[in-house]
Amino acid sequence: xxxxxxxxxxxxxxxxxxxxxxxxxxxxxxxxxxxxxxxxxxxxxxxxxxxxxxxxxxxxxxxxxxxxxxxxxxxxxxxxxxxxxxxxxxxxxxxxxxxxxxxxxxxxxxxxxxxxxxxxxxxxxxxxxxxxxxxxxxxxxxxxxxxxxxxxxxxxxxxxxxxxxxxxxxxxxxxxxxxxxxxxxxxxxxxxxxxxxxxxxxxxxxxxxxxxxxxxxxxxxxxxxxxxxxxxxx
Amino acid sequence: xxxxxxxxxxxxxxxxxxxxxxxxxxxxxxxxxxxxxxxxxxxxxxxxxxxxxxxxxxxxxxxxxxxxxxxxxxxxxxxxxxxxxxxxxxxxxxxxxxxxxxxxxxxxxxxxxxxxxxxxxxxxxxxxxxxxxxxxxxxxxxxxxxxxxxxxxxxxxxxxxxxxxxxxxxxxxxxxxxxxxxxxxxxxxxxxxxxxxxxxxxxxxxxxxxxxxxxxxxxxxxxxxxxxxxxxxxxxxxxxxxxxxxxxxxxxxxxxxxxxxxxxxxxxxxxxxxxxxxxxxxxxxxxxxx
Numbered sequence: 001x002x003x004x005x006x007x008x009x010x011x012x013x014x015x016x017x018x019x020x021x022x023x024x025x026x027x028x029x030x031x032x033x034x035x036x037x038x039x040x041x042x043x044x045x046x047x048x049x050x051x052x053x054x055x056x057x058x059x060x061x062x063x064x065x066x067x068x069x070x071x072x073x074x075x076x077x078x079x080x081x082x083x084x085x086x087x088x089x090x091x092x093x094x095x096x097x098x099x100x101x102x103x104x105x106x107x108x109x110x111x112x113x114x115x116x117x118x119x120x121x122x123x124x125x126x127x128x129x130x131x132x133x134x135x136x137x138x139x140x141x142x143x144x145x146x147x148x149x150x151x152x153x154x155x156x157x158x159x160x161x162x163x164x165x166x167x168x169x170x171x172x173x174x175x176x177x178x179x180x181x182x183x184x185x186x187x188x189x190x191x192x193x194x195x196x197x198x199x200x201x202x203x204x205x206x207x208x209x210x211x212x213x214x215x216x217x218x219x220x221x222x223x224x225x226x227x228x229x230x231x232x233x234x
Numbered sequence: 235x236x237x238x239x240x241x242x243x244x245x246x247x248x249x250x251x252x253x254x255x256x257x258x259x260x261x262x263x264x265x266x267x268x269x270x271x272x273x274x275x276x277x278x279x280x281x282x283x284x285x286x287x288x289x290x291x292x293x294x295x296x297x298x299x300x301x302x303x304x305x306x307x308x309x310x311x312x313x314x315x316x317x318x319x320x321x322x323x324x325x326x327x328x329x330x331x332x333x334x335x336x337x338x339x340x341x342x343x344x345x346x347x348x349x350x351x352x353x354x355x356x357x358x359x360x361x362x363x364x365x366x367x368x369x370x371x372x373x374x375x376x377x378x379x380x381x382x383x384x385x386x387x388x389x390x391x392x393x394x395x396x397x398x399x400x401x402x403x404x405x406x407x408x409x410x411x412x413x414x415x416x417x418x419x420x421x422x423x424x425x426x427x428x429x430x431x432x433x434x435x436x437x438x439x440x441x442x443x444x445x446x447x448x449x450x451x452x453x454x455x456x457x458x459x460x461x462x463x464x465x466x467x468x469x470x471x472x473x474x475x476x477x478x479x480x481x482x483x484x485x486x487x488x489x490x491x492x493x494x495x496x497x498x499x500x501x502x503x504x505x506x507x508x509x510x511x512x513x514x515x516x517x518x519x520x521x522x523x524x
Contacts, residue, residue: 058404060403060404060442060444080440087404093403093404095403097398099400099401099402099403100400101400101402101413102356102394102396102400103354103356103388103394103414105381105385108417112402112413112416115416115417116405116409116416139381139382141356143351143356143357144357
């Protein structure tokens with residue numbers, strides 16, 4: 001892979017917290033790369049470091065030590081304000097609970113990041129809504145949609161600012177298998193346009209639909225031989 | 235509260251907690267809220283005669299004339315699930331006055347959220363009359379209002395908070411509060427900060443939701459609900475995810491906002507909360523009961 005195709009390069013990333021006299025290493029020497037147009041699944045039990053890692057990559061938090069380059073930029077050197085701007089330009093997020101605003105229409109929910117970035121563009125919003133196949137629901141409120149469609153709205157909102165990376169934290173945890181599969185199908189469509197996607201999940205079935213599955217334990221990547229997530233299903 | 239006979243009985247049985255329902259309420263609630271007025275409690279004028287008098291006056295008066303924010307008569311909401319018809323609301327009569335604190339009490343499935351969704355114009359009634367903030371929404375001679383009109387009425391008059399908070403995880407507390415103003419192009423960060431101060435979060439303005447406790451997240455949601463200066467706050471199980479102490483603190487905040495003139499309709503199954511408001515409406519299977 002050419003260097004410029006690397007969207008994420010994490011080398012020996014640590015994230016440690018102090019609780020009283022105790023030090024907790026939520027990440028303990030994490031290594032990972034994500035290429036342009038690649039989709040990775042990260043599995044691991046609760047507390048294994050999945051969400052902490054997404055928070056570092058998503059610039060919602062800063063590593064205690066290590067190297068973390070996102071689209072070639074060393075984000076450990078950015079100030080808080082620079083991180084906010086960097087995040088908005090390069091990274092989209094989706095979550096298990098969707099976090100749509102119930103009082104805003106589909107169109108308005110999708111438009112929100114553009115408004116924050118002062119780049120209002122109604123045509124772009126409608127194009128994105130068409131891409132996620134919700135044009136008939138553009139003026140609906142989230143409560144009028146099913147779970148799968150709500151997650152489509154969240155995806156559209158996450159991608160409206162043209163980020164290179166989408167981070168998905170348990171994105172199909174609340175969906176039936178049919179909806180889950182259609183969400184993955186949608187991911188693949190964006191992936192083919194070059195989007196890099198990381199999915200953190202407990203659902204091994206979902207993870208196995210990605211290009212590469214990585215398992216975390218105690219804050220770092222473990223080999224398949226050490227795996228218990230796979231061992232549980234094999 | 236002026237509603238059907240059942241709710242009127244509730245008022246008469248609880249004279250000690252009836253605050254000045256209508257007598258002093260030609261006021262602008264949010265300007266008072268932001269001015270941090272602490273003298274609102276002195277407005278209490280709690281005679282049941284006053285209430286009774288107001289009730290007789292309001293019976294045939296236009297909804298807007300006496301500060302009626304919500305007027306629902308014979309409100310029905312029917313959902314269809316396949317061949318099954320579910321009557322989520324079945325002929326509910328309610329009036330909510332300016333500055334009133336109403337609790338919708340009932341078990342899951344009683345119709346509380348459906349009622350809030352109709353009052354908040356998030357959904358349309360199947361039948362019955364509904365007037366919100368002086369706008370006729372449904373009724374015999376009421377023309378169909380387009381979604382955009384409902385959105386506008388909602389934004390100008392109503393704030394919402396929910397059990398799940400629905401804050402954007404990637405935005406700071408201030409940005410979450412400011413968000414509803416963005417669509418009107420009237421972003422006002424100073425005002426957002428003032429509201430965060432008002433709800434006791436002056437020290438948390440740059441924090442993201444994950445960095446806040448549940449109670450603090452709900453306070454951010456309250457500040458966001460107030461940013462458009464609503465006359466009416468609709469709260470759906472707002473303390474359902476909070477421990478008892480935090481619940482009480484949030485409820486105290488509602489009490490202060492209400493004393494400053496904000497009307498609140500709160501849906502809950504928590505009888506402890508229901509004991510502390512002006513009026514309790516018991517809902518069961520879509521109907522108001524004793």
